[in-house]
Amino acid sequence: MVKKMIQKEKLVEVKRKLNYEVYIAAILITIFFFVAGLAIGDYFAYQRVDDIGVYQKAISAFLTLSELKGELQANQSADYCNLSWDDVWKEKVEIGRLLTALELKLGKEDPAILEQKRIYNEVQFRTYKLVEKINENCDKKWDIILFFYTNKKSNTGGDYGLSELQGYVLDTVYERDKEGVKIFSFDINLLDKSTSELANSYNITTAPAMVINSKAYLKFMNENEIQRIFEK
Amino acid sequence: MFQIPIWVMYAVFCIEFLIAFFFLSVFIKVKLMKKEDLGKVDYNVTFVLPAYNHSALLENSIKSIKSLDYQQEKIKIIIVDDGSTDDTVTVMKKLAKKYEGISFFTKKHGGKSAAVNYGLERANTELIVVLDADTVLEKDILTKALPMFNNPSIAAVTSKMRPLFMNKFIERMQYVEYTFTGFYRMLMGKIGSLPLTPAFSIFRKEFFEKHGYFDVDSMTEDFEMGLRIQSKHHDIGFVHDSCAITEVPNTLRKFIRQRLRWGYGTLSSYKKYKWMIFNKNYGDLGMFILPIWFIGMLIASAIFLLGIYSIIENSIDYIARLLVGWRPSFYFSIDNFMISLLNLKVMLFGISIILGLMLFFLIRSQLNERIKLKDYILFVIIYLWILSFTSILSLAYFLIGKKPKW
Numbered sequence: 001m002v003k004k005m006i007q008k009e010k011l012v013e014v015k016r017k018l019n020y021e022v023y024i025a026a027i028l029i030t031i032f033f034f035v036a037g038l039a040i041g042d043y044f045a046y047q048r049v050d051d052i053g054v055y056q057k058a059i060s061a062f063l064t065l066s067e068l069k070g071e072l073q074a075n076q077s078a079d080y081c082n083l084s085w086d087d088v089w090k091e092k093v094e095i096g097r098l099l100t101a102l103e104l105k106l107g108k109e110d111p112a113i114l115e116q117k118r119i120y121n122e123v124q125f126r127t128y129k130l131v132e133k134i135n136e137n138c139d140k141k142w143d144i145i146l147f148f149y150t151n152k153k154s155n156t157g158g159d160y161g162l163s164e165l166q167g168y169v170l171d172t173v174y175e176r177d178k179e180g181v182k183i184f185s186f187d188i189n190l191l192d193k194s195t196s197e198l199a200n201s202y203n204i205t206t207a208p209a210m211v212i213n214s215k216a217y218l219k220f221m222n223e224n225e226i227q228r229i230f231e232k
Numbered sequence: 233m234f235q236i237p238i239w240v241m242y243a244v245f246c247i248e249f250l251i252a253f254f255f256l257s258v259f260i261k262v263k264l265m266k267k268e269d270l271g272k273v274d275y276n277v278t279f280v281l282p283a284y285n286h287s288a289l290l291e292n293s294i295k296s297i298k299s300l301d302y303q304q305e306k307i308k309i310i311i312v313d314d315g316s317t318d319d320t321v322t323v324m325k326k327l328a329k330k331y332e333g334i335s336f337f338t339k340k341h342g343g344k345s346a347a348v349n350y351g352l353e354r355a356n357t358e359l360i361v362v363l364d365a366d367t368v369l370e371k372d373i374l375t376k377a378l379p380m381f382n383n384p385s386i387a388a389v390t391s392k393m394r395p396l397f398m399n400k401f402i403e404r405m406q407y408v409e410y411t412f413t414g415f416y417r418m419l420m421g422k423i424g425s426l427p428l429t430p431a432f433s434i435f436r437k438e439f440f441e442k443h444g445y446f447d448v449d450s451m452t453e454d455f456e457m458g459l460r461i462q463s464k465h466h467d468i469g470f471v472h473d474s475c476a477i478t479e480v481p482n483t484l485r486k487f488i489r490q491r492l493r494w495g496y497g498t499l500s501s502y503k504k505y506k507w508m509i510f511n512k513n514y515g516d517l518g519m520f521i522l523p524i525w526f527i528g529m530l531i532a533s534a535i536f537l538l539g540i541y542s543i544i545e546n547s548i549d550y551i552a553r554l555l556v557g558w559r560p561s562f563y564f565s566i567d568n569f570m571i572s573l574l575n576l577k578v579m580l581f582g583i584s585i586i587l588g589l590m591l592f593f594l595i596r597s598q599l600n601e602r603i604k605l606k607d608y609i610l611f612v613i614i615y616l617w618i619l620s621f622t623s624i625l626s627l628a629y630f631l632i633g634k635k636p637k638w
Contacts, residue, residue, distance in 0.1 A: 045574050
């Protein structure tokens with residue numbers, strides 16, 4: 001094949017055009033990744049929310065059974081003391097952690113999350129009542145903390161930043177003595193009838209606030225202060 | 233405390249994906265196109281080498297020109313000494329005696345563009361190569377580049393670059409950067425949207441005669457010239473399979489000073505040719521490349537500022553927690569880990585990493601460069617932060633109207 005030889009040709013202007021197909025491809029692929037990411041993430045996250053619902057039902061059933069036993073055998077404290085309790089407690093702690101993680105994923109205002117938190121509050125309240133009874137009747141000497149926090153950054157009902165910080169402090173308190181400390185956390189903006197009554201009985205209207213071994217502390221407390229209260 | 237809105241992060245991912253998929257789509261389109269036979273060439277070429285205190289590397293540049301796989305009788309060389317204070321003039325004279333076809337001139341120091349223009353005025357071939365005196369060429373670069381001038385819309389041709397030395401961290405990082413930008417420039421060249429003519433570029437003399445020489449006031453005369461060529465509706469070709477090898481800054485201080493000049497010069501050129509931005513008459517360059525380049529510079533600056541802010545904010549939070557008795561615990565739950573993976577920003581971040589790795593392997597193979605994966609990882613983790621820092625520095629200098637010193 002004879003190769004062409006084009007030389008000393010005058011410089012010519014070129015008319016530009018847009019490569020529309022390239023833009024369409026780039027936009028479609030970008031949208032695909034965003035939509036797929038959202039859809040996959042939400043699908044699996046809502047599955048986990050459903051799982052939490054199942055776990056909570058199981059805990060509720062356990063609590064109902066325990067409460068029933070307590071009512072039927074009010075004077076036989078031994079039944080409380082012999083409850084196979086550890087697994088249920090661990091499950092409750094795990095559900096709390098899962099709910100926190102799912103809150104981050106789906107948002108604090110997500111209806112499914114709010115519904116599970118409402119059930120969780122109820123579970124916590126009933127667990128708290130049970131723990132109180134076990135503490136009284138079984139010579140357990142657990143330190144019990146009720147923690148009231150706010151999740152609203154607008155600081156409605158309390159200080160969001162301090163609530164978060166108090167949460168971290170209580171994580172450490174729990175980690176130091178997992179067997180001896182029982183912590184129950186309540187979002188002050190999501191209180192139901194029973195937990196409202198509980199808060200009112202200690203005059204709690206703002207967050208962060210704690211009830212440590214039946215005494216209310218309406219302020220932020222560091223780890224040392226909490227440990228000193230335990231020692232009393 | 234102020235929280236970075238989540239939409240900012242999504243906007244950054246969105247722009248990043250659009251850029252990546254735009255170029256990947258261009259790449260696929262180019263691959264599907266038929267290869268053009270550009271034909272044979274017989275051009276006379278003049279090399280113009282501006283030299284300012286380049287005595288150490290000048291001979292290497294001349295040697296590389298003399299070793300090119302092209303008819304040496306068609307090549308002339310003009311060296312312009314820009315008022316050097318070292319022994320560049322002596323070296324120049326020695327080289328003119330040693331090799332044929334070299335003429336040299338000495339002028340008062342006036343900057344690189346003025347020295348290049350001095351040489352351009354004295355060149356009388358149809359094609360002129362502007363080559364930094366610290367740059368050497370691969371043997372086949374002219375045989376790969378010159379046939380592109382058989383296309384009459386081509387006003388200039390440039391090539392991929394590689395650092396001369398790659399011993400230091402900062403040099404290796406620039407190697408990764410040059411390889412990546414080489415890939416993007418190749419694609420920009422294919423769609424007629426390449427807007428710059430760096431350390432090694434070949435020009436038609438006709439263009440200079442019609443539209444003037446290099447802008448002596450510009451800090452990035454190569455970008456200004458690239459935009460000028462594009463503004464006159466001509467093309468710039470790109471050679472991806474041969475290379476110009478140049479000296480790059482080998483200390484962080486030198487590097488930051490260079491990038492500050494480049495950033496300032498880029499913004500000044502943007503200002504000068506702002507009418508090309510979002511102008512359909514300039515095709516993909518006007519509608520995508522120029523806007524995204526500018527937005528990229530703003531994003532890099534914003535990421536740097538937000539990143540620094542975020543590090544400070546998290547450090548304060550962390551210290552505050554430690555002060556009230558919190559101690560980090562190493563709790564791990566597979567459930568929580570999976571849930572955190574399901575977060576959109578985590579998934580997009582994951583896709584970015586996969587995309588980055590795909591581009592790394594694609595670019596390495598397409599440009600036949602030996603960049604190491606380890607260097608690419610360091611490039612992403614460390615070097616991009618340095619680049620972002622230089623972006624914000626340039627932006628600040630430009631906004632307050634302070635011209636960086638050489």
